[in-house]
Amino acid sequence: MPTSSEPAIRADGLGKDYLLGELTDIRRAVRAKVLRDRAQEPRPDFHALDAVSFEISHGEAVGVLGANGSGKSTLMQIIAGISTPSSGRMEILGRVLPLLEVGAGFHPELTGRENVVLYGTVLGLKPSEIARYMPEIREFAELDEAHMDTPLKRYSMGMQARLSFAVAVRFPADIYVFDEVMAVVDDHFRGVAAKEIARLHELGRTVLFISHDLDLVRAICDRGIWLDRGRLHMDGPIDEVADAYHRAQLRGLDAAEAAASEL
């Protein structure tokens, strides 16, 4: 039986490259396959993640900071088991419950209840477990029984978001991942959701939290990881990392330029 004293996530030199340009190009395909022309220009690629290493213990709440395109979401996709890295290695102990987009994986024609069953099953939960958590999920989503039996397409945006959050915080897991999901809910529910994420942390669960709202990140997390253009730029207590990140933002410079100007 593994103990939770082992790290929840350990990343060693993790890298992820994406090809740029149109993926399917008949001229390239013909040249490569038919004419066997190996000398054609290599496709430009983009290092979304570049030699990223860190260790996260069970029970930590980690805020991942960085500008758009810094690799935050790519890292979360790899942690969630959705995407594979191009290099390096990662070890994960425990069940990961990702909320990478509000309403992701929900089907508009299915009822709220059917969607919860679908999501739970995809996460690897047994039908009996899903049934056990259904009342809690319904309650957290602030939905009545009649709405749970209504197709999702007739929900308001807020109701869909609440159900999506309810599933992401109430199903049992060890590592909870939230990728920029606070922007689409109203102020009232944002408070409820933030409190709930803090509660997961108090319960000793591991939380990975991405948000551009630095105050929220400080409130929820105790550690910060700053990614800059795919590289790990800073890793430390959330206040230090958030302060440094905030200063860099204020200067209107990104981290690399800031470093260069200090030379």
Add this chain to the structure above:
Amino acid sequence: MAASDTAVSPPLASDERRVVLPVKRRVRIGDLWRSRFVALVLASRDLKVKYKQSLIGPPWLVLQPLGILAGLIVAFHGVANVDTGGIPYTAFALTGLTVWTAVQTTLLNGVNAFVMNAQLIRRVATPRIAFITSTVLSNLIAPAVILLGAIVVMLLTGTPISPRAVLLPLIAVWIILMTFGLLAVFASASVRFRDVSTLLPFWSQAGLFLTPVGFSLATAPGRTHDVLVFNPLTGLIEITRWSLLGTPTEVAPLIVSAVFTVFILWFGWRTFTRLETTFADFV
């Protein structure tokens, strides 16, 4: 490094340990079974969604093949007057249509299985093989209804059902295996090349005339006969008729079908497992 301020961590909800490496393949055969709950939920989702906001609903399962059957009757029975060896034409055509529907509708419905479920692929770690299995499962009902129709026609017309019909479940497994392999190839390839889903409807329209659905292999003239033998669906239709209607069959198309099934299962699994790791990036 900031240590957690929580004194004691709770027991793990799952002791699943995952090692993530830059691998070319990560799916194992066992994942077919491990993902069974997901496949069942996806299959039931597809069935539920199919007839939502539909006036007629599931009776379409009967009405749709009736339309094709009418076409077959006019073309092959009325115009070409094909020889069925004494079997009522309707029963003869419906057995062919059972196999055709099993393969063709599954492929048409499933070729975009990954593309249409992009959200579940890009945002949730859904076991991807489940999209193939669920498509195969949810598309079993349509051919089953047609097969039932063939049996009803035989009973109504007093056509004897061959005792070899007990082998039908085995033949169904054979049909499912070939369909699974074909779907794995087409659905995986269409993530990278959308041409596949453009090509497939055209291929299936042409295929109806190159497959002995509305006529029998035995009555096809020389050159045409030799071409039909190499159609992997011919063997499946021949053995289904052999089993239910008691008609004789040639051995050559059965060998072609068997060899093709083994090949397509290997090739389909290989294509799927190789492309699967990149689905989230390319879909």
